[in-house]
Amino acid sequence: MDDRAKRIVETAIELAERDGFQAVRLRDVAASAQVALGTVYKRFASKEEILIAALEQESEKLVTRLGKKAVPGDTPQERVRAIFVAITRGFIRRPNLAKATARSLASGDPNITERVASFHALITAVVMAAIRGEPVVADAEWGGDTDERERNIASILQNVWFASFVGWAGGLHDANRVLEDVDMAAALLFEG
């Protein structure tokens, strides 16, 4: 990502964090990033794409932070809880930004399909690492040595988290509920 693109994303993050999705007006982004509107569109296909880039950047930071020390907890269930607490906290620390990115994630914009898939895959990979008690690494290779059942559980938990996160972003419930939902699912999935 070149200089201008970085400025654009940085500015979008600031605006989203301050006042949410609708406050990320591309004319303002361009002005604030000291770039012409056309330049914004030379870098990004749409507003949603800018916010997904922001999400990717924040996710990367989050995963880096998570990788700093081992996921605490003696059982898969405890580690899953710990990792989702960390992920969810990481997002809701800046609620408006989180809601804006949630909106983009769920928008269905075809431009960003692959990146949305990558995000889901990233969360699933992090959860799998937590289940196994392995360190969380950003660029994990998931070869043939993955246990099918663990992968399935991770995928389910990721789906539950995502649905509940989107629910939080839409005002359906508060952030604790997101963790409760994931916890409940983990409890039921790991008891068997």
Place this chain on the structure above:
Amino acid sequence: MDDRAKRIVETAIELAERDGFQAVRLRDVAASAQVALGTVYKRFASKEEILIAALEQESEKLVTRLGKKAVPGDTPQERVRAIFVAITRGFIRRPNLAKATARSLASGDPNITERVASFHALITAVVMAAIRGEPVVADAEWGGDTDERERNIASILQNVWFASFVGWAGGLHDANRVLEDVDMAAALLFEG
């Protein structure tokens, strides 16, 4: 819902079904429903609200249809599979409409929060009924006699379905994957 509102929703459904969310242009909706644009906005706060109304109408029909006969299957898991097959088929029969409503469901528009919550509650209730092998009824009362564990499983399955459905709507994967995800979750949740 008065006459005009019905025509508006009906028109929106037709347009969404034919060409998707972006084809539901409110000027066209108004013209086609033989109503002024201002009248559309007297009835509905936003485009998303119209599509949610469409979703509610379709959901109602779906639940009515589901209630016609008992959910087939001898075990909770089989019945859950059957009910999600029916729900998912019901939606993807008209893919563009389904995607348009999925987009509204996940939009985070504060205007529609309660209705989104109702939709989730409806699906959860239907799933609970299927788990218990009870008839699916539209206006079920969920009093104190509900089993906590069943309710939790239904809620998890609903979340998994929703996340995967939104994924389908966003082009992440095809419709079969939605059923596979739910199946997988049901298998793991019911084995314990």
Place this chain on the structure above:
DNA sequence: TTCCAAAATAGAACACGTTTCACTTCTCAT
């Protein structure tokens, strides 16, 4: 029947995402 308040209408106007265009400024191979 007459009258009035509520509802509906036509259409202009506004905001913002997105596209387009004519022009200027880089960049770098020759």
Place this chain on the structure above:
DNA sequence: ATGAGAAGTGAAACGTGTTCTATTTTGGAA
């Protein structure tokens, strides 16, 4: 150093969701 093409710029313009206004129609109370 120079010239061509790539990249950037500023501004206009377009589409569509949303709002606003002035006018007309409607439906029920008197």
